[in-house]
Each structure stands twice: as C-alpha cells, then as structure tokens.
Amino acid sequence: MDGAGVERAREALNLAHAMASIINSGLDRQTLSILIGLCEHGVNPEALATVVKELRREAAAIESTSKSKD
Amino acid sequence: MEGDVVADLVKQLVKRILPSQANVSEKSSSNGDHRDTVGERAYQYAMRIIGSRIAPSLASDEVAMAEAIKRQLVLEGRSSDALTFADLHRRFASLSGPGSVENRWAVLYLLRAVSEDQRREGVETRGTATPFTSTLSGPAALGGLQALPKSAEHPKLQVPHSDSPSPSPSPKNSLRNGGIRPSKSQSASSDHGHQGGVLILSKDADNVKSVAIREFVEISQVDLEVTEAALVRDVVYACQGIDGRYVKFDKEQDGYVVDSNVKVPKATRVLVRRLCEVGWLFRRVRNHISESLEDGPLEAIGTVGQAFCAALQEELGDYYRLMAVLETQVYHPIPFMSGGVANNGGNYLSLRRLSVWLAEPLTRMRLMAVLVDDCKTLRGGAMAGAIHMHLQHGDPLVRSFLKRLMRRVCAPIYEMIRRWVLEGEVDDLYGEFFVVAQPVKAEALWRQGYQLQTSMLPSFIPEPLAKRILRTGKSINFLRVCCEDQGWARAAAAAVATVRASANGGGGLGYGETEALESLVVEAAGRIDRHLIQIVYNRYKFRDQCLAIKRYLLLGQGDFIQYLMDLVGPELSLPANTLSAFKLSGTLESAIRASNAQYDDSDILDRLRVKMMPHSDGDRGWDVFSLQYDARDPLTTVFTEDVMARYLRIFNFLWRLKRVEHALSATWQTMKPNCLVARLSAIKGDGVKSELTVVLRRCQTLRNEMNHFVTNLQYYIMFEVLEFSWANFLEEMEVAHDLDELIAAHEKYLGSIVEKALLGERSQLLCKTLFSLFDLILRFRGLADRLFENAREMDARSQNPTKQRAKKDFHIATLSGRKSSMSSLSGDFLATIGEEMDGVAVEYSSLLEGFIAQLPAQQHVDLKFLSFRLDFSEFYTRQHMSMSTTPLKFKRTPLKL
Secondary structure (H helix, E strand, O other): OOHHHHHHHHHHHHHHHHHHHHOOOOOOHHHHHHHHHHHHOOOOHHHHHHHHHHHHHHHHHHHHHHHHHO | OHHHHHHHHHHHHHHHHOOHHHHHHHHOOHHHHHHHHHHHHHHHHHHHHHHOOOOOOOOOOHHHHHHHHHHHHHHOOOHHHHHHHHHHHHHHHHOOOOOOOOOHHHHHHHHHHHHHHHHHHHHHHHOOOOOOOOOOOHHHHHHOOOOOOOOOOOHHHOOOOOOOOOOOOOHHHHOOEOOEOOOHHHHHHHHHHHOOOOOOOOOHHHHHHHHHHHHHHHHHHHHHOOOHHHHHHHHHHHOOOOOOOOEEEEOOOOEEEEOOOOOOOHHHHHHHHHHOHHHHHHHHHHHHHHHHHHHOOHHHHHHHHHHHHHHHHHHHHHHHHHHHHHHHHOOOEOEOOOOOEOHHHOEOOOHHHHHHHOHHHHHHHHHHHHHHHHHOOOOHHHHHHHHHHHHOOOOHHHHHHHHHHHHHHHHHHHHHHHHHHHHOOOOOOOOOOOEEEOOOOHHHHHHHHEEEOHHHOOOOOOHHHHHHHHHHHHHHHHHHHHOOOOHHHHHHHHHHHHHHHHOOOOOOOOOOOHHHHHHHHHHHHHHHHHHHHHHHHHHOOHHHHHHHHHHHHOOOOHHHHHHHHHHHHHHHOOEHHHOOHHHHHHHHHHHHHHOHHHHOOHHHHHOEEEEEOOOOOOOEHHHHEEEEEOOOHHHHOOOOHHHHHHHHHHHHHHHHHHHHHHHHHHHHHHHOOOHHHHHHHHOOOOHHHHHHHHHHHHHHHHHHHHHHHHHHHHHHHHHHHHHHHHHHHHHHHHHOOOHHHHHHHHHHHHHHHHHHOOOOOOOHHHHHHHHHHHHHHHHHHHHHHHHHHHHHHHHHHHHHHHHOHHHHHHHHHHHHHHHHHHHHHHHHHHHHHHHHHHHHHHHHHHHHHHHHHHHHHOOOOHHHHHHHHHOOOOHHHHHHHHHOOOOHHHHHHHHHO
16 A cells, blocks of 8 residues: 555544544544444445444443442 | 455454453453453354344435434534534545545444444433433543443344343343342442443432433333334335235225234324325225236226226336335434434334325325226226216316326327227227227118217217217228228328317327317318218219209109100009019110100119019009119118118109199090080080080089199199209208218208108108099099090991991991980990099099198198198188088089989
C-alpha cells in the first residue's frame, strides 16, 4: 500500500470514528478499524452488529460477576 | 484466505471488546480457565453469527441510511450534530481510491445498528423517561454496559452458557451467571451502579420508580406476546393474500383474523380484522383472475373477460407496488412531533397508520370485488354494460378508476365494432358481439343474415347507433356477397380518413369516446350506404325493375294487356288442366311483340313469365293464369317471395277487373245500336218483338249500370291507387339513403296498393262482395250473349224471306207454320231470359248497394273518392233509403209488364 493509500485509509478511519462518536455507538478507533476491515471483507453488517452487541453483553456479564464476587 | 483474515479480525475484535478478562485472570488464577473458555467461546459464537444468514432487511442504500441516521439525530434534538454528521459523511463518501472504504453502506449500517443497540440498552437501563444523552461516549461505555438482552426477541442469539437454564420467557433470566440469581430490584440497582461510571444515580428512590416502570412495560409486553410491528407486518402480508405468523385466514369466519392462541387486546383484534378486509377482497379478485385465465376454457370468458382480467391484474400490480412501499416503511422509525422517538423500536407503521394507508386501496379493492361478483356470469357486451352501470357513481375516485378499467375492457368490443363497420367481418369467436351472423342464403342475407343481439349490447351504445352499426356491416356484406362488389373498401377507407382528419389525429376508438365512435360509424355508414344505393340503382337498375313490375304485373302497359287479353282470352275459357304453359308463353311473346312492350329492355322482358297457379278440378284458365316477374339475385332482397306473392294477388285482382271490363266492352260491341236492333224494334205490332225490345232495353240499362261501376272502379284503381302510390314511391326512392329505407319505401308502396285496392285484411268482406259482383257481371255477359244470339237468329229468320229468296223453294212450304212456331218459341225464350235478367239485376243492385254501403266503413281516406265517384248523384243512396220502405222487386217490376 502506497503512502497516499495509507493516508486515505487513515482519514477514512478518522471520519468514521467521528461519525461513530457523534451517534454514540460507543466504538473506539481500534475496534472501529477492525469492524471496517470486516465490512470490507464482505461480512454482513447486521451480523457484525449482533456480534458487537453480544460481546459487549458478555463483557458486562463477566464484569458484573467479578464485581459481585468482590 | 479470506476466511482467515476474517477470523483474525474477529479474534482481535473479541480481544478488544473483552479486555477486562485480562484483569480478571490476573486477579485470580482460578478464573484463567474461565477466561480462556469465555474468550474462545465468544470467538466461536461470533464466527457462528457472522456465518449465519442474518441479513439486513433493507436494500443497501447508503444515502438512505445516512438520511435515517441524520433524521434520528434531528429527532433527538441534536441538529448541530446532525449537520456535523452530514459533513463527515460527505467527506467520508468523497474518499475514493485505494485505502478508502468501499462498503460504506455496510459501515454506516453497522454504526447505526450498534448505536441503536447502545441507546436501547441505555433507555432500558435508565427508564423510559430518561432522555438520551451524549454522555455515553465510546470508551466510557465500553466496559460498563449492562447485559440486559431482549431475550424474548432473540432467543436464538443467546450465549450458550454451560450453566444457563432453558430460555425462559422473562428477560430477567438473562441475568444469570454462576447460578447467582439476585432479586429483581437488587440486580437492577446493582446494574445501575456500574452504568458507565458517569450516570451513577444517587437517588435510590427515583431509581426504584424507573425500574418499576420498566418492569411494567416489560410485563405488558410479555402479556401481549406480539409486538405491534409484528402485527403490522402480518397485516401487510395478509393484504397480499399471504398468511402471516399471527394473522391467518380463517375459513370459518371467512376472513383474516389474529390467531386465537395469540393474546392481543380485543380492539387490536377488531382493527386487524378490519384492515384485513383488503386481503379478503384481494383474494377474491385474485382467485377470479386465476380461475378465468388459467383454469377455465377461453370460450367461457371470451376476449372481453380476458381484457377485464388483464385490467384487474394491472390494478393489482399497482396494489402490489403500494404494498412493497408499505413493507419497507415497516422498518422506518416513527417520528414524533415531540421530537422524541418511539420506545421499544416503534416503527413508522402502526396499525392505525396502516388503516389510513389502506383506506384508498380498500375502496378500490372493494369495487373490484363487486365487479368480479357482478361479472362472474356475464360475458362480452353484457359484461361491459354491467361495468358501465357501476360507472354511474358520484365519487370521482370510483369514476376515474372505473373509466380506466372500462377503457381496457372495452377495447375488444371497439375493435369488433371497427372491423365490422369497416370490413364487414364478425370478429367474434366467443359470441360476445352484439351483431350475430346467421348462415343464410344470399337472398336472405340482408333480412335475416345478421341480427342485433340485445343482451350483448352494452348500455353505453345507444340503440339507434347499434342499428346503424349493424346496417353498415350488413351493407358491406351485402355488397361483397350479393353484388360481388369491391368498391366498399374504398368507401370505408375514405370514411376512416375523414374521421381521422376531423378528430385531430386522435382516431383511436375507446371507451368514453362515444362521439368518436358515432362519427366514425356515421361517416362509414353514410359512404357505404351511398355506395350500395348507387350499385342498386345503377348496376341493378332498381328503378327500371320497379317500373317493369308496375307495367306488366300491375297492368300499367295498357296496349300490352289489351293484346294479351285478346290473345289469351279464348284459351283461358278452357278448363285449367288442358292449358299448356308453353303455349301461353308463346301467346305472351306474341302479345309483347304486338304491343309497345317490344321496345322495352330485352333483359326486363326476359324476366317476364307466365305462371300457372296450382289448380283444382273445375278451375277455368282464368283462375290459374298469372304473370310473373323474376327479379333475380341481389334485388330479391327487396322483391322477396312474400313481396312477389303480394304482387301476384294484386295482379290477379287487376286481371279479373280487366277481364270484367273486357267482357263488358265485348257485350257493348254486340249491344251497341246497330241495324239489327233497329230492324227488330222497327217491326211493330208483334207481341214477341215488343217483348224483345223491352228485354233488350233492360239489358242495355243493366249493362250501362255495370259499366259505370266497372269503369269507375278501374279508374280508381289505376289512377287513385297505382299512380298515386307510384308517385310517392318515386319520391321516397329519391331520398332513400340506404337499403333499409329503400326496402321500407317499397313496402309502403306495396302496402298502400294492397290496402287501397281493397285487398287488405280489413276489406276482405268488401273484396268478396266485389268478386261476386264480378261474377254477376260475367253471368250477365253470358245472358246478353245468348239474348243477342237469339235476336240475331230471329232477325236472320225474319230476313230470310226477303233477303234469301233463292232458298224459297226450301222454306216456302213451312213459312207460315214456322213463323208462328218461331214467335212462340222466342216468346218462351224471351220470358226465361227476361226472368234471369231480372234475377241478375236484383242481385246486382242489392250487392252493389251493399258494396257502396260498406265503403264508408273502410278507414282509408282514398276510398271516399271511390264511393263518391260510384254514387255521384246519390242515386244509390236514395235508392237505399227508399228500399227500406219499398221492396226492390216491386220497384223493378213495372218494366216487366
């Protein structure tokens, strides 16, 4: 990938992140870049959204478990 | 390759989102296993989800998606953010080339889905009343999100925990970990404790309230079992005739109803039922279409039925389009005036909104169903007529809809009319046209070949126009079949051209353009009829034929008839069975040659024949002889057999009258003052002779009386009846525009002759009297002949002594004796003759009086002239008056003495 390409990719990621934060998606830059990568590979966005949701729930569940243990 | 990259990325994702595990594993070694298992499981699970067929239900449209997000932001009252977002999106979309994001729609969709998810969680957590705030920015929300999935909605998507119990309907049960199950309020409050760290709520009391509200919402939702969105979707399906998950077609209730196992409020049930009326109607219409187009034979519905089905199908196409739009609308969020959003993912379409949307299609569908019901048994023109009746409706929506439909339905009918009017073809395979062709012979083609079938006549075509249409096509067929003429094609083409020119390029026929149809029909009819009349007049010489018939059959050609009577008379006195038609034909021929008729067209003379009517024993030649005129093919349409039979009756009557007149004039030839009579009356003093003179005188009077009657009757028939009717007929022939009018004029002509010549139904009695008068006159003629024969003989004898003295030697001996015997003989003879003569006279005068008395009873005004002529000096009337007082016999007797 040439420099211009990298530059453009970064800008795209910046813009996407800005949009993501405006609509409160709660996604950070890195996560977003992974997701965009997946989208670019043709992964279905609906499924992806479900994955994100499920993983978050899982994380929350684990956290709450650890908290309740404390 | 691709799969590896994806797997890699998913692994990273799992690591990113479950970062807290690291801490957990560091804190307690016992949890290390757990973490690994959890991480691994999460990864497996994520891969499964990605591999599954969860697909967005919307078409991929980036702009629409961006719009939806913007709208969402605006609705949340964050218009500045919306603007920023729009700007970002514009820039994001403008990036292109390597390194830029290709699948922007997917990214946007993902962002929206995730944020929506996020928001829903937030709302659920913080209660319905809490407005969405932007405090939950990305990283902050990451770890502290509470795990309250809507397990009722997505039971399949639940993480398969090893220790989780079977999914229960309550969403509360998703809060399970390590078998710990806190009480509801406890768990909720503890959840809130973690909530993003920012919104840790200080007032527990408030919190409890909001939790209570949330629980209520959840409980009520559980109670309902189905969300409104699901119902809306089902209704939309039901409207397309498809059974939904909850809304199904119920045969017993004959309609779409919500499944009775599903718990929904009664109001909703009723509303759904009402909405689904569209679906019920739709099923009806669709069934009709499929039944008629696919199953039934084509003959059963015909072309009009097909057109009707096609038009319905087109309407259904529109309906489908609307349904598709509604279906996509189902997924759009509902905008609120208050600026908020519907909670629980409320969609743009609610059942009530749907009822507004479906109001118009419902009207239309109802109309279609009514039409389908109405037209089930109808075909062709009748069907079009039935639909036309529905068009008489005040609602402009209904009218315009039906008009559109009618234009399609009537297309075949108009095409049939066009072909019929311009080409004379009955283009009607399935018996739908209002003109019906019957297989008949050429001569009956005009009268019986084509009929108007009123049941198939659509009500929007008025009767006179239909008749005109019928006649135009009939004319074309008549020209083609009977006249073998091709000129009509030019006439039709000219008519089309004229109509095109006047219609300003419109030209097409269609429903609602009755004027266009009328003008086309009128134009075509005018031209074709004109052409036909020209053919009939010029090629077939209709006028000449009529004249010939009048001349020969109606005895218009006097000299010819005179000759014929002279030539044929002696033969006709013979018994009918001894006559030969050939011989009579020869006589006819010589009569033609002897008279002016020989200068007539040979074609016409060829058609004149002698006809012997069927006869019985005792019939004389006079009874069976008649002339016949052969009109030949195309004109047999006018001169049908029935018409010719009537001509024959008239001919017979006239022939009889002529014969009587002929007989009377023959009598006159013998009776006119001559030397015989003079000599006989000159001898005086002899009783026999004076008696003879008296008888002769009486004979003269009677003949005169009869002659008066016959001459006047003949005058009346010839001038008042025949010539008058002929003159009228000629006038009507001039103005006749089409064959029908021509036929009608001829009928009228013939009818008036029959009526006035006392041959009609009403004057049968009169006619009978007339015929007995004729018979009486003929009897009188016989008497007179005998009388004069005798008188001549007598004269010859009395002359013998003076004139034929050469024969004296033969007669001289018996002269005196013979003279006396002769006088006595002739005395006897004269007495009988005188008596018979008296008898005839009495009968005649009584018959004549009866005849004259009956004349005024006839309705026809022209007969008044006849009675006036016959009784000019009111002699008979007066006699009639006195007859009641004085017996006729007495009045006549003085002569006898």
